[in-house]
Amino acid sequence: MTRYVLRRLLQVPIGLVVVGSLAFLLIHLAPGGPVTALSGEFATAELRQEIEARYGLDRPLGERYLTWLGAAARGDLGRSYLYKAPVLQVIGERLPATLSLVLPAAALSLLIGSAIGLGSTSPPGARRRLLGPLLALVGHMMPTFWVAQGLVLLFALTLGWLPVQGLDDPRLATPSLFDRVRHLVLPVAALAIHQLAMTALTLRAALGAEVGRPYMTTARAKGLAFPRALRRHALANAMPPVLAVLGGRIGAAFVGAIAVETVFALPGLGRLVVSAALNRDHPLVLGIALCVCAVAMLGNLATDLVMNRLEPRMGLDRDEAHAG
Amino acid sequence: MIGARTVLLSLLLALSSTVVSAQQPLTVVAAVSADPGHLNPAITTGSPTHAVADSLFNGLLSLDAKGEPQPDLAVRWSLSEDGLRARFELAKDARWHDGRPVTAEDVKFTFESVLLRHHARTRASLGPVLDAIDAVDPATVEFRFKRPYPALLQQLDVTEAPILPRHVYGNGDIEQNPANLKPVGSGPFRFESYAKDDRVVMARNPAYFKAGLPRIDRLVFRVIPDGTTQAQALAAGEIDFVGRVAPSEIARLQQSGRATLEDVTFGPGGGNCIMTLGFNLDRPALQSREVRQAFAAALDRRQFVDRILLGHGRVADAPISSGIGWAHAAGTFPASLFDPARARALLDAAGLKPDGEGVRLSVDLVQFASFGRYADLLREQLGAVGIRVRPRLVDPAAMVDAVFRQRNFDLTLVSYCNGSDPEIGVRRMYVSGNIGNIPFSNAAAYRNPEVDALFAGAGSTVDRDRRAAAYRAIQEIVVRDLPYLWLVETDFTVAWRSGLAGFAGWSGQFAERAGPR
Numbered sequence: 143m144t145r146y147v148l149r150r151l152l153q154v155p156i157g158l159v160v161v162g163s164l165a166f167l168l169i170h171l172a173p174g175g176p177v178t179a180l181s182g183e184f185a186t187a188e189l190r191q192e193i194e195a196r197y198g199l200d201r202p203l204g205e206r207y208l209t210w211l212g213a214a215a216r217g218d219l220g221r222s223y224l225y226k227a228p229v230l231q232v233i234g235e236r237l238p239a240t241l242s243l244v245l246p247a248a249a250l251s252l253l254i255g256s257a258i259g260l261g262s263t264s265p266p267g268a269r270r271r272l273l274g275p276l277l278a279l280v281g282h283m284m285p286t287f288w289v290a291q292g293l294v295l296l297f298a299l300t301l302g303w304l305p306v307q308g309l310d311d312p313r314l315a316t317p318s319l320f321d322r323v324r325h326l327v328l329p330v331a332a333l334a335i336h337q338l339a340m341t342a343l344t345l346r347a348a349l350g351a352e353v354g355r356p357y358m359t360t361a362r363a364k365g366l367a368f369p370r371a372l373r374r375h376a377l378a379n380a381m382p383p384v385l386a387v388l389g390g391r392i393g394a395a396f397v398g399a400i401a402v403e404t405v406f407a408l409p410g411l412g413r414l415v416v417s418a419a420l421n422r423d424h425p426l427v428l429g430i431a432l433c434v435c436a437v438a439m440l441g442n443l444a445t446d447l448v449m450n451r452l453e454p455r456m457g458l459d460r461d462e463a464h465a466g
Numbered sequence: 467m468i469g470a471r472t473v474l475l476s477l478l479l480a481l482s483s484t485v486v487s488a489q490q491p492l493t494v495v496a497a498v499s500a501d502p503g504h505l506n507p508a509i510t511t512g513s514p515t516h517a518v519a520d521s522l523f524n525g526l527l528s529l530d531a532k533g534e535p536q537p538d539l540a541v542r543w544s545l546s547e548d549g550l551r552a553r554f555e556l557a558k559d560a561r562w563h564d565g566r567p568v569t570a571e572d573v574k575f576t577f578e579s580v581l582l583r584h585h586a587r588t589r590a591s592l593g594p595v596l597d598a599i600d601a602v603d604p605a606t607v608e609f610r611f612k613r614p615y616p617a618l619l620q621q622l623d624v625t626e627a628p629i630l631p632r633h634v635y636g637n638g639d640i641e642q643n644p645a646n647l648k649p650v651g652s653g654p655f656r657f658e659s660y661a662k663d664d665r666v667v668m669a670r671n672p673a674y675f676k677a678g679l680p681r682i683d684r685l686v687f688r689v690i691p692d693g694t695t696q697a698q699a700l701a702a703g704e705i706d707f708v709g710r711v712a713p714s715e716i717a718r719l720q721q722s723g724r725a726t727l728e729d730v731t732f733g734p735g736g737g738n739c740i741m742t743l744g745f746n747l748d749r750p751a752l753q754s755r756e757v758r759q760a761f762a763a764a765l766d767r768r769q770f771v772d773r774i775l776l777g778h779g780r781v782a783d784a785p786i787s788s789g790i791g792w793a794h795a796a797g798t799f800p801a802s803l804f805d806p807a808r809a810r811a812l813l814d815a816a817g818l819k820p821d822g823e824g825v826r827l828s829v830d831l832v833q834f835a836s837f838g839r840y841a842d843l844l845r846e847q848l849g850a851v852g853i854r855v856r857p858r859l860v861d862p863a864a865m866v867d868a869v870f871r872q873r874n875f876d877l878t879l880v881s882y883c884n885g886s887d888p889e890i891g892v893r894r895m896y897v898s899g900n901i902g903n904i905p906f907s908n909a910a911a912y913r914n915p916e917v918d919a920l921f922a923g924a925g926s927t928v929d930r931d932r933r934a935a936a937y938r939a940i941q942e943i944v945v946r947d948l949p950y951l952w953l954v955e956t957d958f959t960v961a962w963r964s965g966l967a968g969f970a971g972w973s974g975q976f977a978e979r980a981g982p983r
Contacts, residue, residue, distance in 0.1 A: 174863030174871075178905050182511025185586040187903050196641065224503040225662060226646060235662055291694070298702060306699045312665055312686040313493045407690040407699075409664035417501065417663075422863050 150443045157439050158432055162214060165431040166207055169424055175199055176223045179421035197223060210428065219432070220425035224418070229429035233411065239309060240410035242326060243402060244395045247333035252388065254334065255341025259384075260377070262342070263349040265368045275342055282339035286398055290332040290405040297328060304328055307407040329406040336398050337391075344387045348380035382449045389445025393438045491683035494966065494977060496707040497696040501663045501689050506635075506646040507628045507974070508576060509584035513736075516625050517709060518666050518687045520974025522563075522651035523628035526554050526573065526607075527619060531972050533732065533789070533886035535619040539568060539629055539652065549614025549928040556605045560675040562631045563656045570601035575632040580640055588627055591617065591890060613926045616933060617887035624653070625974040654680040654978045663689050681968070681981025700725050700961060707969060709976065711959040713776045719961055726964050729778055729957040731789045732972030736883030738789035738891070740782045741770070741840065743951040744869075744878045744909040751827060752876060756816045758948040763809035764851040765844075767801055770954045774839045778959055782952035785941045786892055787884040789955070792934050793892075795941040799952055809851040818852075826852035829876035832868045835859040837879055840953075844879075866905045878909050881956065888937055893921045896944060912949035 177185065177193050185193070194200045198209070213220060219229040258274040281289070298306045305325050310317035349372065352358060361371040400412035411430065418426040500514035507519040528538040535543075540554035560568040577599050581588040597610040609618070621627060634650045635643055649657050652675070655668035666687040670680055688705060690696045697715035699705045701722035711719060711727065719725045731738055743761070745752045752758065767781045780788065781801040788794045813819075818826040831841060841857035848855050855877070860868065869878045885891035894900050897918050900907035917940055924936035944950070960971030967983040970976045 172864065173860075174865075174867035176863070178863060178866045179512065180510065181584075181586045182513070182515075185511075185905060186590050189584075189586055189589060190903065225501075226504050226641070232662065239664075294695075294698060299698060302702070306702045306704055307690060307695050308688065308699075308704065309664065311704070312495050312667070312688060404691055405695055407688065407692070407695055409661065409689065413663055413691065420861050420863065 147443070147447070150446075154436060154439050158435055159211075161435040162211070162428060162432050163207075165428050166210065166424075169419070169422070169427050170203060172419075172422065174422060176422040176424065179423075180223060210425075214428075214432070219429040222418070222423055222426040222429075224421050224423045224426070229425050232414070232426060233429055233433055236409060236411045236414045239403070239408045240396070240399055240412065242309075243329055243333060243408060243410060244399055246326065246330045247337060247398075248388070248395065250330060250334040251337035252341055252384075255338035256345055256377075256384070258338065258342035259345030259349060260369070260372060262346050263353060263372060263376075265362075266354050275339075275346055278339035278342040281335040282337075284336075286332060286336050286401040287405050289335050290329070290402055293328045293332055294405070307405075309408060329402045329408060332405070333395075333398050333402050337395070340387055340391065341384055344384045345380055348383045349376055352376040352379050378452065382453045385445055385449055385452075389442055392441040393434055396434055492681070492982065493684040493686060494682045494707060494980065495686045495688055495705040496709065496977070497690045497699065497705050498687050498709070499689075499691055499693070499696075502660075502666065502687075504646040505649045505657065505660065505666070506630075506640070506643070507625070508580045508630050508635075509640060509646070511586045516974050519649060520624045520628065520653075521655045521668060521685060521977055522649050522653045522657055523624050523630070524560070524652050524975070525624040525627050525629065526622040528975065529620065529623045529732075529886060529973065531730065531732070531970070533620060533737070535622070538624065539573075540622075543619075545618075545928070549616070550611050552609045552611075552618055553602070554607050554609075556607070557675050558605060560652055561673050562634075562652050563650050563671060564631075564634070565673070566631065566633065567604070568629070568631070568652050569604045570607040571604070572632045573607045573629055574599045574601045575636060576630045577627070580630060580635065581627055584640065585627070587890070588621065590894075591621055614928045615889075616925065616928045616930075617889035620886040620890065623974070653975065655682075655685050658684075665689065676978075680978055682977060685977055697961075700963065703963065706963040706966060707977070707980075708961045709958075709971065711961050713774070713778055713959070716776065716778065716959055724964055725961045726966075727959055727961045728971060729959050730972040731787075731955075731957055732886075736891070737886065737972065738787035738884040739881045739956050740785075740787055740884065741837075741953045741956055742782075742880050742882045742895075743844070743953060744880055745949060745951075746873065746875050746877070746909075747911050747913075747949060748873060749876055751829070754816050755946075755948060756812045757818070757827070758951075760809040760812035760816070760851065761848065761853070762803050762948060762951055763805045763812065764848050764853065765951065765953070766804045766847060767953055768804075769847070770840070770843060773843060775954060775956060779954050779956045782955050785944050785950070785952050786888055786937060787955055790884060790886065790888060792930060793888050793937040795938045798941050798945045806851050813852060820852050824852055825854045828854040828856065830856045830858055831877040831879065832858045832860065832865060832875035833879035834862060834865055837881075840879055844877075869909055870905050870907070871903045873911070880906060880909055882906070888933075889925050892937075893925065895950065896940070897921050910949035912944075912947070914943065914947060917943055 177190050180193055181189055198206060221227060222229055222232045225232045258278055262271040262274040264271050294306055297304045304327055309325055310321050314321060357375060358371055361375050362368060396412055399410055400416060403410040403412040415430050418430065498517045502515045502518045504515060505519040507516050507523060524539045526538060526540040527535045530536050539556055539560055541557050542555040543553065545552050556568060556570065562568060582593050583589065595611050595613060595615045597612045600608045602608050631650055634645050647660060654671055654674050656671045658667040658669050660666045668685040670683050690699060693712035693715060696708045697711060697719050700708050701719060701724055703724060716727065719727060745758055747753060771779055771781060783800050784795045784798045786794050813826050820826050831844065833841060838859055841859060845855040845857060868874050882895055883891050894907045896908060896912055898913040901911045920936045920940045924933045927933060962969050965983055966980060968980040
């Protein structure tokens with residue numbers, strides 16, 4: 143087990159080098175550079191050259207790649223061109239907003255998605271219950287910014303129950319916890335609506351495979367009602383694929399956050415990556431790519447470890463069994 | 467006994483002060499579309515920085531809604547007869563936010579060490595003509611010029627030339643100065659805090675040198691990237707000011723009844739903007755004047771006003787904006803040029819006959835993705851006469867690269883802001899010295915020695931009649947040559963919460979005089 147974890151941890155730096163190098167190539171393949179964003183309009187050719195020299199943009203690409211790689215290996219991701227601050231600091235400042243959005247949304251989608259999955263699983267031979275999964279699918283297919291706008295129109299503008307945007311009310315000297323929670327309701331809901339179909343459908347499929355098993359027949363023969371048997375016996379067996387899907391979608395959660403953070407004007411990582419890419423803020427784009435990659439890889443490892451606890455048959459304890 | 471009295475007195479004082487503070491301090495929340503990145507307006511012309519940081523600083527002069535100079539740090543100014551000297555007298559009680567006085571040395575330092583190096587526009591405009599700046603005495607500064615420079619007074623406001631304190635910004639590399647994130651200025655508001663991509667908070671400067679100003683206690687800038695969200699937040703009363711309302715949101719705000727809207731021709735960092743279609747004159751197919759005239763005849767520019775600007779603008783009836791009234795040659799490029807039959811005839815005459823699908827000419831159009839509605843209408847109207855347009859909608863960095871560096875485009879769409887003087891925002895579009903890797907300059911690669919000479923003449927005299935004559939001649943020539951098609955003059959719509967008043971939507975320092983109605 144320890145050897146397995148160590149091996150997986152050793153893969154992280156390799157993955158980072160690969161992702162970092164690809165991202166480096168991609169961002170430099172994109173036409174244009176950061177100079178216009180840095181100088182503003184009207185910059186003369188001379189001024190542009192000065193700025194390029196200042197940020198080392200006049201050096202050959204190979205040299206810049208090696209310089210960046212060397213520094214990154216020592217944990218130095220450089221300074222953001224635009225924010226004029228260390229990349230890790232810039233990313234760290236955006237983390238709270240994104241986490242306060244992504245974590246509750248993940249919990250909510252897991253909870254509601256599980257409820258839909260459970261509720262829509264019918265006993266063998268009974269009529270299929272499709273309404274819940276169908277609604278979840280509709281929520282998944284609608285563009286997130288569209289869902290977000292719809293929520294704002296209804297709950298903020300028409301009913302006036304909740305605020306349109308922001309993390310808190312900037313007119314308050316010290317924002318209360320209540321105020322912050324109020325501001326998070328709509329963005330979290332918008333993101334959760336997008337995500338819950340994954341949990342609902344995966345769980346429904348996994349439960350479907352369980353309902354015909356002999357242990358379910360036994361449970362029901364003992365007199366347990368179907369929903370109760372489902373929750374007490376089938377759910378635990380059906381959870382591993384749900385967790386696997388959830389763990390594998392950590393990267394996707396950030397993508398969903400882009401639209402939600404834009405519509406609700408939240409200062410998170412999703413918006414940061416957009417503005418970094420638009421402004422060709424190379425160190426920042428690369429830093430975000432590395433961080434998201436590291437989180438995704440560690441998240442996958444954590445998921446695998448949890449699943450191994452739930453499902454010892456995966457056999458992570460037998461070191462030779464898996465290549466990861 | 468004395469002790470008891472003191473206690474009583476201080477208690478009364480404390481009470482009265484709570485009464486004062488109970489009188490709700492006025493916070494104004496303004497929306498901005500992008501994070502400023504840093505708060506030093508002297509080292510960039512980027513509008514995200516200026517939209518926020520201009521409220522912390524002052525220029526030597528300010529500009530009124532018509533673009534005419536008004537006092538700011540300088541209370542009096544005079545120009546010499548020959549146009550070679552300009553003298554400014556600074557306000558006696560102007561102080562930096564740390565309490566030190568604003569001096570002529572600060573002005574000299576700001577221009578010489580910062581603006582003429584790092585502020586792209588001021589470097590391009592004043593750099594070549596400025597001879598020296600002298601601090602005559604602590605309150606007097608004099609600019610000396612190599613030749614008369616007519617647009618000087620239009621280029622000294624807080625957006626073009628914010629003045630910085632030398633004792634804060636004078637040491638080391640200014641790009642790395644910590645004050646860029648914790649600025650010290652002289653402006654109506656003092657910096658309080660900056661949370662990136664979220665908000666910048668400022669407080670009233672109690673020692674501001676203009677008596678009775680500002681009237682707002684706290685000014686908060688909220689970064690709200692989406693135009694729809696900005697309008698919704700204003701309609702819901704969450705914010706108080708939107709500097710640039712998207713045309714599609716104007717009707718919604720008017721209906722909400724909670725906002726006051728005003729059209730202005732100026733915004734911080736640019737004004738008198740003309741949405742302009744540029745031809746790449748390096749492309750053989752576009753080198754024929756008849757072909758370019760066909761484009762002009764194919765476009766019904768009134769549709770751009772009606773369908774895209776929703777009435778918030780005008781057909782551009784001359785190459786120079788009507789906002790610079792004395793230089794604008796009205797009617798030289800009239801809306802009545804629209805004549806699709808003539809467009810087809812011109813294309814026929816140029817030998818561009820329709821092929822099997824009715825296509826005479828196929829061109830690409832490289833432009834900002836954010837101007838997508840223009841691309842749709844251009845494609846529709848040009849398509850009607852057999853010119854097929856393939857839009858390439860890209861982000862700003864890619865557009866600058868394709869158009870100005872690689873010159874890989876047929877048509878491009880640029881919002882050229884003329885500014886308050888043709889010397890600032892018109893000359894750069896036409897003079898041959900501005901062809902090349904200079905963003906938003908001579909995109910067409912237009913070369914005409916006569917036009918070059920006329921601009922040189924108009925830019926080196928302060929005689930407005932002579933200048934007006936030169937600009938009229940230039941406009942007649944470029945309308946004949948058509949390196950560009952001037953589509954529409956675009957207005958900015960500013961909106962603020964009803965109940966407030968005094969916003970200067972055209973200025974970087976928009977909140978200096980704002981307050982309760």
